[in-house]
Amino acid sequence: MISFIAKRIGVGLGLVFVVLTLIFLAIHAVPGDPAAVLASGGASGTATPESIERLREQLGLDKPLAVQYLDYLAGVVTGDLGSSFRDSRPVVTTILERLPNTIELVVLACVVGAVVGVVLGAAAGRFGGWVDSLVTAFSSLAISVPVYVLGTVFILIFSLTLGWFPAGGFVSWQTDPVGHLRLLLLPALTLSIAFIGVTARMTRSSVVETSRMDWVRTARSWGLTPSRVFSRHVLRNSMTPVATAIGLEVGIMLGSTVLAERVFNYPGLSALLVDSVVNRDYPVVQGIVIVISVLFIAINIAVDLVYRFLDPRVR
Numbered sequence: 001m002i003s004f005i006a007k008r009i010g011v012g013l014g015l016v017f018v019v020l021t022l023i024f025l026a027i028h029a030v031p032g033d034p035a036a037v038l039a040s041g042g043a044s045g046t047a048t049p050e051s052i053e054r055l056r057e058q059l060g061l062d063k064p065l066a067v068q069y070l071d072y073l074a075g076v077v078t079g080d081l082g083s084s085f086r087d088s089r090p091v092v093t094t095i096l097e098r099l100p101n102t103i104e105l106v107v108l109a110c111v112v113g114a115v116v117g118v119v120l121g122a123a124a125g126r127f128g129g130w131v132d133s134l135v136t137a138f139s140s141l142a143i144s145v146p147v148y149v150l151g152t153v154f155i156l157i158f159s160l161t162l163g164w165f166p167a168g169g170f171v172s173w174q175t176d177p178v179g180h181l182r183l184l185l186l187p188a189l190t191l192s193i194a195f196i197g198v199t200a201r202m203t204r205s206s207v208v209e210t211s212r213m214d215w216v217r218t219a220r221s222w223g224l225t226p227s228r229v230f231s232r233h234v235l236r237n238s239m240t241p242v243a244t245a246i247g248l249e250v251g252i253m254l255g256s257t258v259l260a261e262r263v264f265n266y267p268g269l270s271a272l273l274v275d276s277v278v279n280r281d282y283p284v285v286q287g288i289v290i291v292i293s294v295l296f297i298a299i300n301i302a303v304d305l306v307y308r309f310l311d312p313r314v315r
Contacts, residue, residue, distance in 0.1 A: 019293040020286075023290075024069055028282075081287040084284050098271075098272050101268040101269070106254060106257060112188065116192070118203050120135045120200040121199060121204040121207065121242075125208045125211065126211075126230055139204075140197070141197070142197030143194055148259045148260075150190050151190045151259070155264075158186060191253060191256055202241065202245040203238065203242050211234050219232075247299060248303060251299045254270075254296060255292075
């Protein structure tokens with residue numbers, strides 16, 4: 001087990017290095033000069049060549065690209081992600097302010113998605129008939145509707161029409177716990193819909209496949225009640241592939257938060273990423289991509305460990 005974990009961590013670090021290199025090259029390949037944008041006070045403003053050159057020297061953008069890359073890698077290794085071009089604040093501080101909001105949003109969406117998805121998928125796989133048809137249709141619709149469309153529809157229904165939830169914004173937990181939860185629920189529900197669809201479909205397929213196994217027929221022949229056979233033999237043994245799928249979906253959901261946070265004006269990490277890209281704030285963009293990449297790789301390693309624990313055949 002220790003060698004497996006060490007190997008996966010090594011592969012993960014290699015992937016992080018590849019991501020670091022790609023994001024550095026991609027950012028510097030984007031047309032436009034961040035110094036010109038900052039010196040002019042916006043993408044549409046103007047600035048003198050002297051002020052732009054001065055700012056390039058201050059930000060280190062006048063150095064050769066190879067030197068910038070080595071400085072960038074050295075900073076990542078030492079935990080120094082640099083300072084924001086816009087407000088000169090340390091990137092680590094800026095990220096740590098936004099990261100808890102995104103994690104909170106993703107965790108709540110994943111819990112709702114996993115619980116509801118497993119229940120719907122198990123019901124579809126066990127009862128079949130109209131229940132199966134209804135769950136299958138819902139899953140297909142949930143997976144196909146884009147997050148920004150779903151978020152807009154939810155705002156129209158639950159905020160503007162029914163008035164149950166605010167349309168967007170943020171208030172800290174310490175300031176107003178109830179208000180914080182009300183502002184969190186709608187974006188979390190929006191993110192969870194696709195998660196529910198994928199989990200329900202995966203659970204349904206796994207339950208149907210497991211129900212056809214010989215040892216399930218043997219359990220029935222022993223005279224066990226259908227509910228006992230389903231709960232103890234079918235559902236429990238169906239959870240291994242479902243748990244793996246859920247873990248992978250958590251990583252994918254990190255990318256989906258970009259649209260949800262923008263639609264609901266939620267101050268998370270993904271919304272900060274979009275703003276930083278627009279303003280050519282290289283250090284913040286690179287720092288956020290590093291954090292998201294590390295989280296995604298860590299989630300995948302955790303999924304592998306859970307799969308090995310649940311299924312002894314892969315140990």
